[in-house]
Amino acid sequence: MDKMMVKNLDLYYGDFQALDDVNLAIPENQITAFIGPSGCGKSTMIKTLNRMNDLIEGCKIEGEVLLDGKSIQELDVNTLRKRVGMVFQKPNPFPMSVYDNIAYGPRTHGVRSKAKLDDIVEKSLMDAAIWDELKDRLKKSALGLSGGQQQRICIARALAIQPEVLLMDEPTSALDPISTAKIEELVSTLKKEYTIVIVTHNMQQAVRISDQTAFFLHGQIVEHGTTAQFFSIPQDKRTEDYITGRFG
Amino acid sequence: MTMQVEKLMHAVFFIAALVSIIAVALICIFLFANGIPAMREIGFLDFLLGQRWAPMNSPPSFGIFPMIVGSIYVTAGAIIIGVPVGVLTAIFLAKYCPAKLYRVVKPAIQLLAGIPSVVYGFFGLMVIVPFIRTYLGGSGYSILSASILLGIMILPTIIGVSESAIRAVPREYYEGAVALGATHERAVFATVVPAATSGILASIILGVGRAIGETMAVVMVAGNQARVPSSILQGVRTMTTNVVLEMGYAYGLHRGSLIATGVILFVFILMINLLFSVLKRRTNYGS
Ligand SMILES: Nc1ncnc2c1ncn2[C@@H]1O[C@H](COP(=O)(O)OP(=O)(O)OP(=O)(O)O)[C@@H](O)[C@H]1O
Ligand SMILES: [Mg+2]
Numbered sequence: 412m413d414k415m416m417v418k419n420l421d422l423y424y425g426d427f428q429a430l431d432d433v434n435l436a437i438p439e440n441q442i443t444a445f446i447g448p449s450g451c452g453k454s455t456m457i458k459t460l461n462r463m464n465d466l467i468e469g470c471k472i473e474g475e476v477l478l479d480g481k482s483i484q485e486l487d488v489n490t491l492r493k494r495v496g497m498v499f500q501k502p503n504p505f506p507m508s509v510y511d512n513i514a515y516g517p518r519t520h521g522v523r524s525k526a527k528l529d530d531i532v533e534k535s536l537m538d539a540a541i542w543d544e545l546k547d548r549l550k551k552s553a554l555g556l557s558g559g560q561q562q563r564i565c566i567a568r569a570l571a572i573q574p575e576v577l578l579m580d581e582p583t584s585a586l587d588p589i590s591t592a593k594i595e596e597l598v599s600t601l602k603k604e605y606t607i608v609i610v611t612h613n614m615q616q617a618v619r620i621s622d623q624t625a626f627f628l629h630g631q632i633v634e635h636g637t638t639a640q641f642f643s644i645p646q647d648k649r650t651e652d653y654i655t656g657r658f659g
Numbered sequence: 660m661t662m663q664v665e666k667l668m669h670a671v672f673f674i675a676a677l678v679s680i681i682a683v684a685l686i687c688i689f690l691f692a693n694g695i696p697a698m699r700e701i702g703f704l705d706f707l708l709g710q711r712w713a714p715m716n717s718p719p720s721f722g723i724f725p726m727i728v729g730s731i732y733v734t735a736g737a738i739i740i741g742v743p744v745g746v747l748t749a750i751f752l753a754k755y756c757p758a759k760l761y762r763v764v765k766p767a768i769q770l771l772a773g774i775p776s777v778v779y780g781f782f783g784l785m786v787i788v789p790f791i792r793t794y795l796g797g798s799g800y801s802i803l804s805a806s807i808l809l810g811i812m813i814l815p816t817i818i819g820v821s822e823s824a825i826r827a828v829p830r831e832y833y834e835g836a837v838a839l840g841a842t843h844e845r846a847v848f849a850t851v852v853p854a855a856t857s858g859i860l861a862s863i864i865l866g867v868g869r870a871i872g873e874t875m876a877v878v879m880v881a882g883n884q885a886r887v888p889s890s891i892l893q894g895v896r897t898m899t900t901n902v903v904l905e906m907g908y909a910y911g912l913h914r915g916s917l918i919a920t921g922v923i924l925f926v927f928i929l930m931i932n933l934l935f936s937v938l939k940r941r942t943n944y945g946s
Contacts, residue, residue: 461838463834463837463838466834466837489837489840489841489842490840491840492837492838492839492840493839493840496838496839497838499831499834499835499838501831503829503831503832503834503835504835505832505835505836505850505854506832506853506854507853515836515839515841515849515850516839516840516841519836519839519840519841519845519849520840565835568835568839569838569839572839572840
């Protein structure tokens with residue numbers, strides 16, 4: 412089953428075309444990795460999936476993105492973002508307590524009961540594998556935590572609204588190897604419940620955790636397929652050059 | 660050679676810094692050296708809590724309690740009026756205002772900051788005072804008039820400082836909020852504005868400082884009666900206006916008591932700064 416579909420997508424920042432005729436299927440309960448050299452359009456593509464590009468002035472989109480077969484343009488944008496959550500490259504916890512960070516999303520969507528919020532906070536932090544570290548510090552500012560902890564707070568925050576799809580734009584690029592390993596492990600367990608799209612510069616990371624890989628170059632998808640096949644028998648010469656490090 | 664230049668520059672910077680420190684020190688010394696003896700002569704509590712200000716009577720009484728109350732009322736009124744308007748305007752400018760409108764509104768607000776207080780005073784005298792007299796009764800020279808006028812006068816300070824505080828909030832907070840499905844309103848009011856709390860509080864301190872220290876505009880609209888008012892439509896005298904009204908002809912203990920009024924004003928400003936720095940530390944989450 413394909414959770415999301417991208418069809419003939421062109422995206423322009425003013426006159427500059429950042430995505431060129433992208434077609435892509437994102438299968439449910441799998442991890443799809445976007446790889447490619449800097450500036451090739453990976454972040455642009457992932458932000459299109461929850462319409463974060465709407466915030467950018469002069470950004471024009473042609474083509475279609477479907478969520479469960481329905482165009483995301485026809486969904487209410489806030490509903491879309493509730494269903495398609497996002498974790499950013501740079502950890503961006505709000506300057507509030509850990510608890511309020513996690514409860515932000517549920518409160519936004521109308522959850523008021525203290526007991527229910529408590530449950531959501533606990534479950535989200537557990538799912539993000541950080542409950543044990545932080546259960547005694549829920550009232551402390553999230554800004555006082557380490558980068559790796561902050562990123563897991565952001566993952567927990569995204570999980571707290573129970574999205575169907577989770578977008579992650581280089582979630583480990585600002586982290587040390589140990590935090591990275593924790594987050595990779597976490598992502599692998601999350602795919603049971605969520606559909607995950609992850610941008611990464613780290614080829615090993617894509618191999619380790621993803622089921623599907625798409626390779627971007629100059630705003631186009633050069634090749635995509637199952638990760639195993641993609642890395643063992645690349646079809647395109649440019650893919651082969653890129654993954655063997657002869658390129659970019 | 661460069662060593663010597665560096666040393667010389669160090670000395671220049673040091674002297675420059677010294678100028679402002681010396682200025683503060685001299686002001687303190689002047690105030691306290693003249694004010695404290697006067698307070699002692701009047702009696703500290705009689706001075707602070709005395710209800711009667713009659714420096715020309717014999718025997719004279721030097722109670723500045725009505726003026727302390729007056730300053731507090733007028734400043735509180737200015738804050739009640741100026742803070743909501745100012746902070747909401749700042750939020751509007753930073754997060755809602757279309758670029759075209761901004762190019763008109765922003766310079767207008769900056770112009771507001773440049774208007775001399777005597778001109779504000781005239782405006783109060785010609786517009787606010789008659790308005791209050793007509794619609795709410797009394798002479799119009801009142802706490803309410805002074806509060807409204809000061810509320811307007813502190814707007815540029817509050818708007819300017821709050822707006823830059825809101826703009827300084829990292830974009831990531833806003834993006835994080837909308838990525839969770841928050842509306843623009845919720846992202847602004849539940850994330851961005853709280854993150855700017857310390858800057859907004861700073862703008863309020865500056866506003867309080869400006870309001871409590873303002874003299875010329877207040878003297879023109881407040882009525883200046885030295886008694887504890889019982890309604891916001893009554894006239895009032897503040898500490899600053901007390902000084903400016905009588906300094907011209909005061910001598911001896913009368914003059915000393917006016918300088919002592921300045922001491923109390925100074926202490927007030929210190930306390931406000933202290934209070935807000937405590938508040939700021941308490942509400943500021945990290946960063
Ligand atoms: N807001 C914007 N306005 C104009 N051009 C933009 C904007 N954002 C990105 N671009 C351009 O679009 C292209 C794709 O950018 P994008 O951020 O998607 O690349 P990326 O693949 O994520 O790169 P990186 O690996 O460095 O994060 C780049 O050429 C970039 O300069
Ligand atoms: Mg990127």
